[in-house]
Structures are given as C-alpha cells and as structure tokens.
Amino acid sequence: MSETTALTPPSGGRQISKISEVVIRIAGNSQDGIQAIGGFLARLAGRSEQEVMTFMTIPSTIAGGPSIFQVRMSSGTVESPGDEADLLVAFYQHSYDEHMNSLKKGGIVLFDSDHVVPKPELEKDYHHVSVPISSLTIEAIGGAGREKGKNIFVLGLIAKIFDLNVEKLTGLIRQRFGGKDASVLETALTAFHSGHNFSIEKLIQTFEFFESQRKTGGQVVMNGNEAIAYGLVAAGVRFGSAYPITPWSEVMELLRHELPKYGGTFVQCEDEISAICMALGAGYAGRVAVTGSSGPGISLKMEALGWGVMAEVPLVVIDVQRGGPSTGLPTQVEQSDLNLAVYGSHGDAPRIVLAPTDVEDAFYTAAEAVELARKYNVPVFVLSDQAIGTRIEAFPTPDFEKVCKDISPDLTPVPTHKPYDLSAPDGISCHKAPGTRIMDGRYPVVGGLEHDEYGHPSSSAKLHTSMSAKRRRKIQAFAHSLPKPKIHGPTEGNILLVGWGSTKGPIQEAVDMARAAGEAISSLHMRYLFPQPEGLEEIFAGFKHIFVLELNDEGLNGYGQLAGLLRARYCDSRIVGINKTEGLTFKVKEILNRVHAKAGELSAK
Amino acid sequence: MSSPAIDNIQVKAPDDDLRAPLTKKELAADHPTWCPGCGDFSVLALYYKLIEKQKLAHENFVSISGIGCSSRFPYFVQAHGVHFIHGRSLPLATGISLSRPDLHVFVFGGDGDIFSIGGNHITHAARKNIRMTLVVMDNNVYGLTKKQTSPTSPLGFKSKTDNWGSVDRPINPVKQVLAAGATFIARTTSTNPMHLLQVMEAAMQHDGFSIIECLSECVEFFPGAFDAANPRKGGAFQTVPADHDVTDEVAAYKLADAPFPGYFGIFYQVNRPTKNASEAKINANAREKFKGLKDWQILKKSFERLS
Numbered sequence: 001m002s003e004t005t006a007l008t009p010p011s012g013g014r015q016i017s018k019i020s021e022v023v024i025r026i027a028g029n030s031q032d033g034i035q036a037i038g039g040f041l042a043r044l045a046g047r048s049e050q051e052v053m054t055f056m057t058i059p060s061t062i063a064g065g066p067s068i069f070q071v072r073m074s075s076g077t078v079e080s081p082g083d084e085a086d087l088l089v090a091f092y093q094h095s096y097d098e099h100m101n102s103l104k105k106g107g108i109v110l111f112d113s114d115h116v117v118p119k120p121e122l123e124k125d126y127h128h129v130s131v132p133i134s135s136l137t138i139e140a141i142g143g144a145g146r147e148k149g150k151n152i153f154v155l156g157l158i159a160k161i162f163d164l165n166v167e168k169l170t171g172l173i174r175q176r177f178g179g180k181d182a183s184v185l186e187t188a189l190t191a192f193h194s195g196h197n198f199s200i201e202k203l204i205q206t207f208e209f210f211e212s213q214r215k216t217g218g219q220v221v222m223n224g225n226e227a228i229a230y231g232l233v234a235a236g237v238r239f240g241s242a243y244p245i246t247p248w249s250e251v252m253e254l255l256r257h258e259l260p261k262y263g264g265t266f267v268q269c270e271d272e273i274s275a276i277c278m279a280l281g282a283g284y285a286g287r288v289a290v291t292g293s294s295g296p297g298i299s300l301k302m303e304a305l306g307w308g309v310m311a312e313v314p315l316v317v318i319d320v321q322r323g324g325p326s327t328g329l330p331t332q333v334e335q336s337d338l339n340l341a342v343y344g345s346h347g348d349a350p351r352i353v354l355a356p357t358d359v360e361d362a363f364y365t366a367a368e369a370v371e372l373a374r375k376y377n378v379p380v381f382v383l384s385d386q387a388i389g390t391r392i393e394a395f396p397t398p399d400f401e402k403v404c405k406d407i408s409p410d411l412t413p414v415p416t417h418k419p420y421d422l423s424a425p426d427g428i429s430c431h432k433a434p435g436t437r438i439m440d441g442r443y444p445v446v447g448g449l450e451h452d453e454y455g456h457p458s459s460s461a462k463l464h465t466s467m468s469a470k471r472r473r474k475i476q477a478f479a480h481s482l483p484k485p486k487i488h489g490p491t492e493g494n495i496l497l498v499g500w501g502s503t504k505g506p507i508q509e510a511v512d513m514a515r516a517a518g519e520a521i522s523s524l525h526m527r528y529l530f531p532q533p534e535g536l537e538e539i540f541a542g543f544k545h546i547f548v549l550e551l552n553d554e555g556l557n558g559y560g561q562l563a564g565l566l567r568a569r570y571c572d573s574r575i576v577g578i579n580k581t582e583g584l585t586f587k588v589k590e591i592l593n594r595v596h597a598k599a600g601e602l603s604a605k
Numbered sequence: 606m607s608s609p610a611i612d613n614i615q616v617k618a619p620d621d622d623l624r625a626p627l628t629k630k631e632l633a634a635d636h637p638t639w640c641p642g643c644g645d646f647s648v649l650a651l652y653y654k655l656i657e658k659q660k661l662a663h664e665n666f667v668s669i670s671g672i673g674c675s676s677r678f679p680y681f682v683q684a685h686g687v688h689f690i691h692g693r694s695l696p697l698a699t700g701i702s703l704s705r706p707d708l709h710v711f712v713f714g715g716d717g718d719i720f721s722i723g724g725n726h727i728t729h730a731a732r733k734n735i736r737m738t739l740v741v742m743d744n745n746v747y748g749l750t751k752k753q754t755s756p757t758s759p760l761g762f763k764s765k766t767d768n769w770g771s772v773d774r775p776i777n778p779v780k781q782v783l784a785a786g787a788t789f790i791a792r793t794t795s796t797n798p799m800h801l802l803q804v805m806e807a808a809m810q811h812d813g814f815s816i817i818e819c820l821s822e823c824v825e826f827f828p829g830a831f832d833a834a835n836p837r838k839g840g841a842f843q844t845v846p847a848d849h850d851v852t853d854e855v856a857a858y859k860l861a862d863a864p865f866p867g868y869f870g871i872f873y874q875v876n877r878p879t880k881n882a883s884e885a886k887i888n889a890n891a892r893e894k895f896k897g898l899k900d901w902q903i904l905k906k907s908f909e910r911l912s
Contacts, residue, residue: 046912175910220911234904239704241696260891261903265703265884270729274696277689281700284687285708289700307690397908404901411664434667434685434701434708441631443663445679447688456635456680457688 019207021074022162023082026154027099028091030059030067033151038069039392040155040172045073046221046394047168049212053505054223054392055081055585058331066094071392075212079505079512081391083587087161089154090116091133100126108204110157112150129203131157140194141187149191156195163208166196218397224362224388224502228318229254231366232290234398236407237316238264239282239289241275246330247386248294248320255290272300276317280304283314284446286409286433288373292318294386295328295337298344305379306345307448309471312420312431314373314380317341318366321385323583332583333387335501336552338561341381342530348468350475352376353530355383357504360395362388365527367403374407376474377431383529385551387502387585413437418453419444420467426477427470479531487539489515489522495599496543497523498575500550500562503586507549510591521595529562537570545599546575549586554579576602626660629653634683644795644821644831645675645742651802652682652711658802659809666709669698671723673715674749675742675821692722695730695739702737703881709809710737716757717747720776724756731785731814733880738808739816741778742795744823745830752826759865762827778818779861779872783854789815790857790873795822796835797842800869807871813879820866834866845870 024041026034038054045052052073059065072082084104090096090111100122103109109126111118112133122128137153152173159169173192177185200206222230229251232240238259242252256266269275275291282289293301298319308315321337323329341353352372356362362384369380410433417438421429432444442454449457450464487496488508499507504525511523524539526532540546550560559567559577567575578594580586632653639645656666663684670676672691679686689697694712702710719727719741730737746764747753753766757778761770782790789811791804801819808815820831832838845868850856857873895903 043911218912220908222911226911230904230907234901236900239700241700258907260884260888261895262900263888263892265888267699267703269696270725273693274699274726274729277693277696278700278703280689281687281697281702282704283700284697285701285705287704289704303690304693311687397912400901400905400908404899404904406900413664433705435664435705436685437662437664441663441683443634443684443686445634445686445688447679448690449688 016163017205017207018210020076020210021072021078022087022207023070023072023085024087024089024158025068025070025085025099025102026089027066027068027095028089029064031064032067032091033148034067034069034091036176037151037155037158038071040169040176041071041073041158042392042394043172043221044164044168045071046219048165048209049219050075050209050394051078052221052392052394053078053081055387056390057584058390066098068099073209075210078393079509080588083589087158089158091150092116127204129200131198131200136194136198137191141191149187152188152191153195156192157198157200159192160196160198160200161204161206163206219394220397221392221394222359223250223390223392224356224359224384225250225320225390226254227359227362228356228366228382228384228389229258231363232316232370233258233262234363234400234403234405235367235370236287236405237290237370238262238287239266239279240264240291241267241269241278241282241289242292243269243272243275243297245272245294245297247322247389248292248297248318250389251292251318251320272297273304276301276304276315280308280313280315283308283373284311284431284433286411286435287407288314288316288370290316290318292320294320294322294330295324296326298337298340302340302344303346305351306347306349308379309345309349309351310347310448310450311446312377312429312471313446314377314431316366316369316373316380316382318382318384320389321383323581329583331386333385333502333585334551334581334583335383335385335503336561336581337383338500338529338552339564341383342565348472350472351379351381351530352475352478353381353383355501355527355529356388357501357525357527359388359391359393361527363395363398364403367405370407371405372478376428376478378474383501385502409433409435411435413439416440416442417444419446419455420451420453420470422453422466422470424470427473428477429470475531479534482528482531482533484535485524485526485533485539487522487524490520491522491539492542493520493522494543495519495521495545495547495595496540497521497591497595498526498546498548498562498566499523500526500529503549503551506586506588506591509588510595513588514592514595526562530565532565532569536566537572540570540572540574544574545602546572547578547595547598548575549578549591551580551585553581624662626657627663628657632656632683633681635680637681638677639674640825642824643674644744644819644823645678647795647798647801648675648713648740648742648819648821649678649681651798651805654802655805655809658806661709665707666711667701668711668713669694669701670713671718672749673718673747674744674823675713675715676718678713692718692724693726694718695723695726698737699730699733699735702735703884706881706885712737712739714739714741715748715755716741716743716745716778717755720756720778720781727782728785731782731787731816734786734788734813734877736813736879736881737815738805738811739814740805741816741818742821743778743818744821744827745775746823746827748823748826777861780858782816783857783861783873786877787816787873788813788875788877789871791816791871792818792820792867792869794820794831794834794842794869796820796831796837797869800842800844804871807874811874813877831866834869840866843868845872851875
C-alpha cells in the first residue's frame, strides 16, 4: 500500500488511511470461488476508473487443489500484479503456510480461524486478523451449501477494509447472479452484507483510496483470452475452428458463443490438425479465419501451417503458451513456443509472428493479425501466454466504429487472375476466393506443390527460386513498414533490457525503479517478433549490456529463444539471456536482482 | 440456405443468363499425369460431364483434394480448386462448405488419403453431415509412392511393405462410413461410366455428406484388382437389389458385407439435418436479439457487460 498518509501502529485502534494502491492475495482452493472475488474486485476497479491487474494460479487437476488469485488496484498506473501482497486472505492452513512469504513485512493476514492456526513466530512481523470465516458464512446463509458463499463473505470483508463502493459491488453481484434462481442472488447478497457488517474495524485500520488520476471515457475489464476473442471479432473474423486445450479453450468457448451473433461460426473439431485445416479452408473461401491452441496443439498444426505459407492463404493462429515441452505445465506460463512459431514446419516457410504485451494489447494485436494475414496472404501467429490469457486488466473502451472491420469476400468478376503473380510489387499477390468468375477462363489451383503463377505444379529450378523469394520478399516488405521500436527510458545507458510478450509490465516497472535509484537502464519491448523491425542495432549501440529477459530456458548456448533470433541477426555477443522456467512470470525485484547479478558477473570477467 | 456472414456477396457478370453450359473444352486444364489406362481418367471425364449436365458455372463449385495419385485431380479441372496436404482434404472442405453456402464442394481422394492418414476426418465429416460430395478413388494400393499396402489392400496382397502378402484386415469403406453416420453412401466403378455418372448426380443432389467409393484400377501396381467387377474382364457388375431399402442401415450393412466384388449402387441415403443447416439455425436465433444492429453495435453491447 503505497503513499499511506496516516501511519498507525497496529494497536492504534480505528484509523482510516488514504492509500493509492493495494495488492490483495487470496489463497484457498480452486473450488472456493476465489477467482470470483478477484473478478469482482477487478471489475469494480475498472468501473471506478482505477487501474487493475490480476494474477492467478490454477491447479491442473480437474477439480480442487490449492489456488491463488492476486489483484492489484491502483489510483495510479499498474504495470504488474505486484511482487508482494499488502493483504493476504488465507482460507486454509496450507494457504497460510505457503503464502505468508508473499506478504509484505507489516502487512495484514486475514485468516479463517476455523481452519488456520497462525504461527507465533510470524505474529510480530505481520498483522494477524482472525475471523471465523467458515462458521460466520454458515451462520449467515445456512449450512445447506456447506462452505459455499465464503468467497462472497470475504468480498464483503474486503469491501469494509478498503471502503469499497458497496453500491457498485452489489450491482456487480446482481449482474452476476441475477439471471439465476432468485434465492441464489439473495444468498449471495446476504453473504456479502454479513461480511461487510462484520465489525472488523475494531481489529485493524481501514483504508480509503485516493481518487483515481485517470479520467478516461470509460473502461472495460477482461482477461487476455477474452481480449483476443473480441479483437478477432472486431477485425471481422467470422469463422474459427479449434480443439479444446488449456489455457486456449476459453478463447474458443467465447468465440463459439459470440460468432453466431455476427453470422459467423466456430467449429469444435475432431483434432488439432482438422482445426487448422478447416480455418485454412474458410480463409481460402474468402475471409480470414482463426485457429488456436496451446503448445502441444500448435506442434500438431505445423504441416498445415506450411501449406498456408506455400499456398499463400491467410490465417490467424493464436498460441496461448504454457510450459513445455510435451504436456509440460498445462496451467502455467512459459514463453517457449517462439522458435516453434517462427520456424515450425518443414522447408523455408516465412510467416509473421506477433506477441501482445498486455490485455489491452491482446485485443489490438489479434485485430492487427487479421489485417496482416489479409494484406500479405500468409499465416500470422499471435503468441499470447497463460499469464496474459488469465489475468484481468482494465483498459479504455475501444472506439467500436473504428476498430470493427467488414472483411467480407469480394467476389466481383475479374478479367484475369494469377494467384502467384511474380510481378506483384514486393511479391504481394492477391487471393481470389472460389466463386469469383475469371473472365479469361483460367482458374487458379491453390496448392502445396511448388507452382507456376497460376498455381499449377512445376519443379523448375528457376520457379522454385523465384517463388521462394516471393514468399520471403513480402515478409521483408512488412518488416520495412514497421516503425522503429520505442525505448522505455533514455536511448543510451549501461543496460538495455529486451523483453517480449506478457513480461512488459514487470520489466518496465523494474526499469522505473532502478532509474529512480540512479541506474542507467532502459528497456525495449518487442511486439513484432518475426519479422523484426529494423534499426535494432542502432538501439543496441547505445548500451553497454543487452539483456534479453524471457520465460524460457537458457538453452545449450546460454540464451533464450528471442536472444537466439537477435544473435543470429546481429552477431552481437553482448546479447545475453536472463531466463526463468518456474512456470511463473517475472517479479519486479527478481528482475533487478538478476540484472544486477548478471551485470556484476560480466564486469568481473 | 443463407448465412448472414456472406449476405453481402454479390456476383455480377454481364452475361449470366446467356452462358452456355461448360463443356470439356472449357473444363480441361493440365493434361493428367496418371499412367495410361488408369481408372481415374474415367472419373475425371465424368466429372466434366456432371458439371456440364448440371449446368454448373465456374463460380458455383470448387474441387478439393489431398495427396495421392487421384488427388492430382484439381489440377486437371479448369476451375477454382485446392490441392491440399495428405489426408486433410475433408476438414479443409468443411471450412469452405460451412462458410460458403453458395458453393458446391467436391472432394476427391484415394483410399490411403481418406481411410488411412485422413481416417479421423472421414468419421467426423460424416457424423456432422457437412454438405459436400466425396469421391474416393479406391485402387487398393499406394500408387504415388509406388506400391505399398493401403488400408483397403486385400489380405495377401504382395506390396513393397508386405513382400509376403498383406496380413492386416482391410477396411470396408461402406461399413466404415455407415457407422460414422454418412447420409449418402454409394459404390461404383470407373469401368462403368454410365453408373458412375448416375451415382455422382445423385450424390451431388443429396443435401448432406455424400460419399462414393469408386473402384479405380491402378494398372501399374495392382493390375486386374477389380476384374471381378468388370463384365468385359469376365467379372460381374452386380447392382444393389431393387428391393433394397436405402434408409435401412442394417440392410445396408449386410449388403456391404457381401464378398468381393460386392454390390454397386446406392447403399444408404437418409435426410438428417446438415451441420450447415444447424449452424444457420443457431445463427438465426442468435441474431434475432440483435436485429438491425451493425456489427460494431453488437460488440459495444458485449463490452457494456464488461465495464
């Protein structure tokens, strides 16, 4: 809780302190509905023009198992879900035992005294608040639902501690439970009010947020999976096909539900291969379609992806990355599919690979992927990951009229058509969907064999060379069109941190923290991973050290996958990797510690 | 059937009403790469005939294939076509069929492409009853890769991968797709052009997933395989009995169990809602609530729930 204006010792009785932000970690089991508490808090923050970011872990078991939900709400800027919590809510002994180390010194632990026995040695460093959450919930709503409703009771408690807007919160509860049996809503509201009326202020100080500094035209609150699905819808995608896999499934479930509203269809396929093939079919039929998956599923799609490159058929592939290889860590984050996205499939198969950096960016990146697939007639990867996929953020409501595109196929007859026209500028020829009448009577066959300009098979040496170059040149043309990436911090200094994808927040927060302490450090966050924008070598030239931070293994040569791409391109041995494979994203302090250690190690050499 | 996603498709051509049916002259493209005497020539010739007879224009249909000798098919047809990857023609065709109700989707493949590497897809395309016509040119052998055992090779067939004769029980295509839920199943042979054309016409007119198993001899690697079905080679072309009830699944199964060369004709044909129609219905219901709204207004409504 930064910027506390009135500090009081824990024994100081009732006190209201003004705060600008708070990190709350709720630890329990996955069936306790702790995600729901986090979801309500995040949505409330969004409605209050606050910034918010959440972080969750889920067990990969079917039901149950320890789970946490962390939410950081702020009147200012939020870059990461926060390293340490100000308030820990512990439902069980294991929650308490496992998560006390994530609580800030002096922080508050609110525990269910029906299940948790606190450790005496911790009581002097942390403010312990004992509430018989389980029995009070049962008392309030009856024992029928066993311990169901505890989460909403706790939400009431949290609302009390942080003086949250009860009207808005109960409004959200109504919205969530309103459609069901009236007694369900009534029970939820009863649980909430019992929590809120519990006289917790006798035990701890309570808090109040400073008014938000943001005055935006309204915010929306969603997780990254939802943002990707809606971004695709906005960009005009009306067909998708996929096979269920964690953590991608949520995107397909949402698209299955949403697309019919727009006259579109989403198909659950028999397997991953069928899914990409079906999306390629719809793309060939005239409108960019989407398939998606996570690690193992993406591996299965690779042959068909290469066909998309060869046949020059547009496609968007979403990869919500998780830990690999093989089944790996199904519910945890990793950025280890970059090489697969860039190089997967046999032969020379250039394509485009993008990576969203936060939830808002996931919406716009998904939309951009559609546009690029259309423009360059090529498969485009969007490398999201479990961290972005499951975390909730608030962002300004998009300009709907502007972002929504009509990309219906144009079937106007054409006099003549060469699907693989070698004279097309930059190798960017156009695709004509079936149903298009071609007046000269020469029709295209789109295929995976090397071909002439009409698509008919040819293994001529000259044609294979010029067609390979054509498929490459259009991707190069796209690279030329990219803006020079922006640096976070000054363009010169001691250390440049390079990251990609979901790690943008913690990296930038680390840079800000280190700069505030006088260090000459900046960061560069890459959205365009393949092809990469030009001018990176000039940026690198401004720094003594270049550290590439990635959530993947350091590899056989001591650096991760993006670092490998950068090294291959720039032959710069200053490009060094800082890697993490714990299934969790970087923490801000961890970044600083690792960066200092690495810089020290290099200076000692 | 219409899909709102393509409501705004407008095909304008100056001479729409005056166009004569396409003939072989306009429909023939590359000279086929098949060996002289290959059964596939006959399927190609009758496909041209079908399009002419059904008065399909170039913009009304699409020819799709996977990999194999027979899958070279789209290159020999002067029309929109796709030569896809091995075994996956059906999912690709499904993507086209579901997003473009204005097109008739024809798929061509061999026994290896459809029943071996594509084995999972035939089951699901059939059960989902996707609107398309599939012609399997079954030669009981891998021809393009030069004589390996195929999923329909008979027991004892000597190939390069089974020098001593095949030991794996072959697939019975009709039984396979019957169990999967195909709504039109027919069997024919390339040596009986009239029958082949009739069956193709019936398949094309079927509203649903239609499959034709067409015996098509590989003269190079399995010559004489289907002589038993060819009266000119001393065999017998036995048609499906006139009293066979094509809606009787069990009867069709029994008929399909007859020893080689078995029967020819329509084994099974029923009307069951296509996925195309079911999805259109889902869409119509979903769109009812958003009548008159533009896409961006629908999205705005969704986002209002997320604010």
